Amino acid sequence: MPSAVLREDISGLRKEPFAVHVSDPEVMGIAEDRIKDGTELFVPRGDTGPWLVSIVVHGPASTCYDHRLRLQVKVNSAWPQTPAEVRVQNWLQHALVKADGIVDEAALAEALSKSDSNGEGVSKLCRTMQAVMLLLREPEQLCETADADAIKDAAEANAECFKTISQYRALRRHEHLFNDEIAFSKDMFDPKFWTAYATNTPEAWSAIMTEEAPEVYSFPIFSDSFCKDMVEELDAFNASGLPARRPNSMNNYGVVVNEIGMEPALDKLVHTFLQPVAHHLFPGPGSHFDRHHTFVVRYKVGEDLGLDMHTDDSDVTFNVCLGREFKGAGLQFCGNQGAPNHRHASLLYQHKLGHCVVHRGHRRHGADDITEGERLNLIVWTRNIEYRRSRLWSRHNMQLQSTGYCQESAPPDPVCLSYTHDRDYGVFKEYKTQKMMQNCGTGAFTPMTENNLLNGSMLKLFALCESKQGLLGKDVRAYMGPGAAGADLGYQAQKEREKQLEKAQKHQEVSEFRRAASDHRIDKAMTKPSKVAQTIAPEVGPQVGPQAKKRMPSFVKVKSKEDVFEEKQEPDSKRARVEGAETSALNAAAGSPTSSPAGGSLLGGYESSDEAGHIAAAEQVARAAAQVSSGKCRTQNMNDREILSNLQQRYGWTPRDMGAGGNCLFLSMALQVQANDVKDLASRSSAWEAALGENLTDRWEGMGLGDRASLLRRMAILNESEFIAELAATRARGEQLSADVEWRTRELFTDMAEEFISSNKTELAADIPGWNREGLYSRVREVVSSWTLDQICEFVLLHADEYLQTTGREGNWAGSSEMAALSSVLQRPVQAYGNNWVSQDEVKLEQAEDDKNWRVLPYFEANCFMEPRGDAIRVFQTHGGGHYQMLA
Ligand SMILES: O=C(O)CCC(=O)C(=O)O
Ligand SMILES: [Fe+2]
Numbered sequence: 001m002p003s004a005v006l007r008e009d010i011s012g013l014r015k016e017p018f019a020v021h022v023s024d025p026e027v028m029g030i031a032e033d034r035i036k037d038g039t040e041l042f043v044p045r046g047d048t049g050p051w052l053v054s055i056v057v058h059g060p061a062s063t064c065y066d067h068r069l070r071l072q073v074k075v076n077s078a079w080p081q082t083p084a085e086v087r088v089q090n091w092l093q094h095a096l097v098k099a100d101g102i103v104d105e106a107a108l109a110e111a112l113s114k115s116d117s118n119g120e121g122v123s124k125l126c127r128t129m130q131a132v133m134l135l136l137r138e139p140e141q142l143c144e145t146a147d148a149d150a151i152k153d154a155a156e157a158n159a160e161c162f163k164t165i166s167q168y169r170a171l172r173r174h175e176h177l178f179n180d181e182i183a184f185s186k187d188m189f190d191p192k193f194w195t196a197y198a199t200n201t202p203e204a205w206s207a208i209m210t211e212e213a214p215e216v217y218s219f220p221i222f223s224d225s226f227c228k229d230m231v232e233e234l235d236a237f238n239a240s241g242l243p244a245r246r247p248n249s250m251n252n253y254g255v256v257v258n259e260i261g262m263e264p265a266l267d268k269l270v271h272t273f274l275q276p277v278a279h280h281l282f283p284g285p286g287s288h289f290d291r292h293h294t295f296v297v298r299y300k301v302g303e304d305l306g307l308d309m310h311t312d313d314s315d316v317t318f319n320v321c322l323g324r325e326f327k328g329a330g331l332q333f334c335g336n337q338g339a340p341n342h343r344h345a346s347l348l349y350q351h352k353l354g355h356c357v358v359h360r361g362h363r364r365h366g367a368d369d370i371t372e373g374e375r376l377n378l379i380v381w382t383r384n385i386e387y388r389r390s391r392l393w394s395r396h397n398m399q400l401q402s403t404g405y406c407q408e409s410a411p412p413d414p415v416c417l418s419y420t421h422d423r424d425y426g427v428f429k430e431y432k433t434q435k436m437m438q439n440c441g442t443g444a445f446t447p448m449t450e451n452n453l454l455n456g457s458m459l460k461l462f463a464l465c466e467s468k469q470g471l472l473g474k475d476v477r478a479y480m481g482p483g484a485a486g487a488d489l490g491y492q493a494q495k496e497r498e499k500q501l502e503k504a505q506k507h508q509e510v511s512e513f514r515r516a517a518s519d520h521r522i523d524k525a526m527t528k529p530s531k532v533a534q535t536i537a538p539e540v541g542p543q544v545g546p547q548a549k550k551r552m553p554s555f556v557k558v559k560s561k562e563d564v565f566e567e568k569q570e571p572d573s574k575r576a577r578v579e580g581a582e583t584s585a586l587n588a589a590a591g592s593p594t595s596s597p598a599g600g601s602l603l604g605g606y607e608s609s610d611e612a613g614h615i616a617a618a619e620q621v622a623r624a625a626a627q628v629s630s631g632k633c634r635t636q637n638m639n640d641r642e643i644l645s646n647l648q649q650r651y652g653w654t655p656r657d658m659g660a661g662g663n664c665l666f667l668s669m670a671l672q673v674q675a676n677d678v679k680d681l682a683s684r685s686s687a688w689e690a691a692l693g694e695n696l697t698d699r700w701e702g703m704g705l706g707d708r709a710s711l712l713r714r715m716a717i718l719n720e721s722e723f724i725a726e727l728a729a730t731r732a733r734g735e736q737l738s739a740d741v742e743w744r745t746r747e748l749f750t751d752m753a754e755e756f757i758s759s760n761k762t763e764l765a766a767d768i769p770g771w772n773r774e775g776l777y778s779r780v781r782e783v784v785s786s787w788t789l790d791q792i793c794e795f796v797l798l799h800a801d802e803y804l805q806t807t808g809r810e811g812n813w814a815g816s817s818e819m820a821a822l823s824s825v826l827q828r829p830v831q832a833y834g835n836n837w838v839s840q841d842e843v844k845l846e847q848a849e850d851d852k853n854w855r856v857l858p859y860f861e862a863n864c865f866m867e868p869r870g871d872a873i874r875v876f877q878t879h880g881g882g883h884y885q886m887l888a
Contacts, residue, residue: 006079009125010053016126018057018133020068025051028074028386029279029288048641050076057129060137064159065092070267072290073128077641080124081648083109085657086132087290087385089267091258093157095150096139100385101291103132105657106671106705107142111135147704164242165261173236174229176265183265184273190220190354197273205280213347215360216333217281221273222354227322231376234296247295247379252304254297257378266294270380278316278382281358285315285387293381296322299329299367300374307367309418311337314361314381315388321351326373331357334364334416343412343422351377364416632847634854643834643843643856644876647887650855655876655885665815666709666716668875668886669822669830673712675700677826677869681715691718712822717804719821720748724800731793742789748817749792752803753783816860819875823862827869831858833887834877 006025014022028050053073059065069092074085086103088094096104111131122130135142139151176182186194196204196219208219237244237260247254258266270292278286293314299305306329319331331349335341342364349357359365361381417428638646647653658667675697682692691714693699700708727745730737737745757765757780764783768775787795819830833856835843845854858874874887 003077003079006051006053006075006125009080009123012123013055013125013129016129019055019129020058021054021056023054025053025075028052048077050074053125055129057133060133063137064155064162065094065136067162071132073125078645082644082655083112083657084125084128086128089291091161091263093154093161094136094139095147095154096135096142097154100383100388102385103135106667107135107139108132109656110142114141160243161259164244164259168237168240168242168260171236171240172261173233177229177233178261178265180264180268184268188223188226189273190223193219193221193273197276200276202280205277209281212349212357213333215282215363216347216349216357217359218349218352218355218357219277220354221320221356222322224354227354230296230322230378231324234298234376247297251297251307253300254295256293256295258292258294262294266292266380270294270382274318274380274382277318277358282316282360285360285384286382288384288386289382290385291383293383294379296376296378297367298374298376299326299370301370301372305369308420309334309364309366309416310421311364312361312381315384316358316382317361318356318358318378318380318382319351320356320378321353322376322378323353324374324376326370326375328368328371329375330368332366332368332415333359334413336360337362337364343416344410345413345415351375364418366418633857634845634847635842636845636854638835638843638856640834640876646854646856647833647876650853653874653887655887658884658886664884665818665875666712667705668884669712669873670705670708671886672873672888673700673708673826673828674870677828678711681825688718691715713818715825716818716821719825720817721800721804723748723821723824724797727793728797731797737789737793744817744820745789745793745796747820748803749787749796750784751815751817752796752799753780755803756799757783816862819860820862822873823864826873827864827867829861829863829868829872831862831872831874832860832877833858833874835859 010022010025013019027046051074053075055071055073057069057071059067059069068090070089072087072089074087076082083105085105086108088097088101088103092101096107098104108128108131111134112127114131114134140148172178176185176188189197192208196208209217210219212218234255234257237255242260245256245259246252247256257263270289275286275289278289280286297307299307309332329351331351332345333347333349335344335346348368351357412422412428414428644655647655656668658664678692678700679697682689682694682696692711696711703711723741723744727737727741730741753764757776765776765779768779816832819832822828823830844857844859846857847854861872863872876885876887
């Protein structure tokens with residue numbers, strides 16, 4: 001049940017003049033996706049929510065948003081203590097509304113705080129709506145996040161679209177295609193579809209579905225008269241000569257129908273009629289739609305003939321044939337993006353008038369060339385924000401934005417090749433035109449910008465398309481994407497030769513590391529554990545004692561409770577922190593240099609050569625053990641809500657949502673970092689100056705959230721690259737790693753192993769299919785628990801470049817090493833609360849002697865080992881990771 005406060009707030013809002021309609025709260029309709037992938041999606045419940053309230057409002061008068069806006073407000077059970085998330089559902093361009101429709105959280109909070117001052121007696125829901133109005137009306141007032149050019153551009157785009165809609169209003173042929181009150185009546189549908197819709201049972205839906213191929217279904221949907229009306233309407237629009245946005249860069253004759261005024265009617269189609277189909281076929285991703293991008297594609301001889309192989313930026317795609325007469329233009333399906341069979345043909349579907357084909361967006365597909373006539377199809381791309389916040393999607397997405405495709409099981413089928421996305425297109429097929437060749441590889445491997453910051457060497461991995469001749473059947477060697485191994489049998493041999501070369505270059509590389517931190521080069525080569533062992537040069541790095549073996553570095557990502565239990569058998573000072581002082585004391589007595597400094601007394605690596613600044617490892621551990629013994633510790637199963645409410649009650653912190661994705665870690669930290677923390681950073685070296693610019697301290701206060709976050713990311717990357725350089729140098733000198741350097745190396749390694757193995761980027765995971773999450777995680781565990789420190793260092797040094805690329809582009813999944821880096825840079829402790837992958841729902845709690853309440857402890861803590869300069873910077877990870885909130 002939603003709280004009484006929420007119900008009261010809703011009735012209050014209904015009285016506001018700007019509110020056209022306010023719905024009752026509904027529990028969000030996200031289903032579990034447990035069946036195939038392990039639990040990944042959040043499951044709302046009647047007693048915990050979250051709930052959605054649909055609200056229609058009049059946008060602010062005398063602005064280009066002066067029309068009806070459809071909003072959805074998401075609140076959880078802690079309402080009104082926690083803020084609402086506001087989503088704009090209709091097409092709208094605004095600098096403070098993100099592409100997925102979510103109103104920028106930081107800006108909304110700022111707007112809300114402005115309205116707080118005169119908010120006596122006004123409910124939080126009303127004030128949230130007033131804040132949305134303020135944000136739409138006067139974004140420039142919210143100086144924290146608004147950027148003048150972005151505000152202007154968005155307002156212009158919005159005004160242009162509404163101009164087209166209003167100009168076309170008088171020219172409409174079929175009003176029912178625009179007006180949601182009369183749209184999509186029974187006679188617009190195929191009778192079979194209407195029966196299934198009216199019955200709405202799994203059996204009724206199954207009865208009209210044809211499974212064309214695994215996860216590709218078709219069903220009858222529209223009557224002939226609806227299809228005819230749509231085609232006539234599109235002809236009328238084209239005849240009007242009004243400007244229209246084209247669906248995508250490869251489709252020059254289609255129209256985005258949402259942007260010519262059909263959006264209200266199409267909303268009805270999507271939410272009332274298509275949503276139940278998607279829930280039936282793809283529970284989880286298809287169980288809730290936040291947004292839809294709806295357009296018509298058109299193919300005709302002499303115009304666009306077909307569509308190159310691609311995937312859709314959609315969670316579930318519906319594709320309905322509207323006519324006219326045509327030959328050819330079949331829809332070819334291949335495998336799921338990134339999967340071993342993603343370039344293997346799975347179905348050639350022939351469109352039928354009024355029939356819909358439905359598939360997941362990540363399925364590779366493309367339209368064959370039309371040979372006669374004309375084909376028009378209505379395409380609906382849907383988005384489920386909650387699904388896109390899930391671990392499942394983040395991992396999938398991260399994998400695809402890197403070179404991390406699975407190795408293909410066999411050479412690709414020619415029909416599945418994409419000249420836009422496949423760098424090896426020319427190996428298998430002749431480019432038909434010069435234009436096709438120019439497009440080569442631009443889709444799959446977006447060039448990076450952040451990484452240029454470090455050095456140009458990374459870009460060599462992506463340089464192939466610049467030497468297009470190389471693609472025409474000759475040089476497959478440099479190709480790093482899909483199919484390399486399967487495409488060329490000589491590839492493995494060549495890779496072997498490269499490895500030898502690489503070994504010979506090792507010494508040179510090490511000295512390069514020493515020379516300039518920002519100039520390091522590490523050639524990409526993925527190796528199996530046994531090979532790593534073989535390739536470790538005996539002269540590099542110290543030999544470590546037996547205690548270095550079999551230690552589980554902190555934050556090994558484990559999935560099951562059994563594994564957590566197994567892990568507990570290992571002496572780990574971090575765990576000892578919550579289980580009592582005994583084991584910590586043991587570590588302290590041993591003074592093991594391999595123990596992670598319990599209590600998080602850790603430092604940034606590159607200071608490690610500064611002897612005076614160091615606290616001896618044994619001393620650190622003993623101090624931490626003493627801390628632990630002064631309080632009682634235990635673990636308890638807690639979900640995010642319970643943890644947050646404990647943090648709120650015991651420490652008084654409120655969370656502020658910063659969104660999902662690795663970069664949101666930096667966003668969550670951005671407001672907690674003060675100008676004083678960043679002083680002197682730019683003067684460290686020319687690389688720091690180039691990355692951070694001049695007068696950083698002066699600029700910091702006036703800087704927007706996003707800009708601060710991107711600078712924090714740069715700082716983390718620079719610090720990590722310096723740390724890695726120092727690590728290489730220490731090993732080259734044959735010196736033993738200090739406890740703090742070892743701890744950080746292990747953190748980096750664990751993050752790297754997790755990143756590369758779980759996204760199937762390394763041969764370490766080559767024998768495990770991408771869908772086998774448990775298999776992948778058990779490989780991560782296996783690697784982190786069994787490798788020696790030497791192997792770990794070797795791996796870290798070898799793959800540092802690639803890891804930093806991901807950090808630069810995306811942020812990494814785990815984020816612990818970045819938190820350690822920033823703690824060191826800013827000299828502030830960094831703490832992460834919530835559930836991590838190790839603990840699952842098991843949270844560490846501490847009871848201080850003078851307090852009988854249990855307090856949640858951070859699951860990760862990086863304390864700068866130097867005298868800290870301020871309070872801890874705190875973040876909270878929702879749903880076990882990847883989705884960050886700031887705690888303050
Ligand atoms: O023409 C078709 O049937 C496919 C169109 C399509 O896949 C798209 O526009 O994303
Ligand atoms: Fe598509």
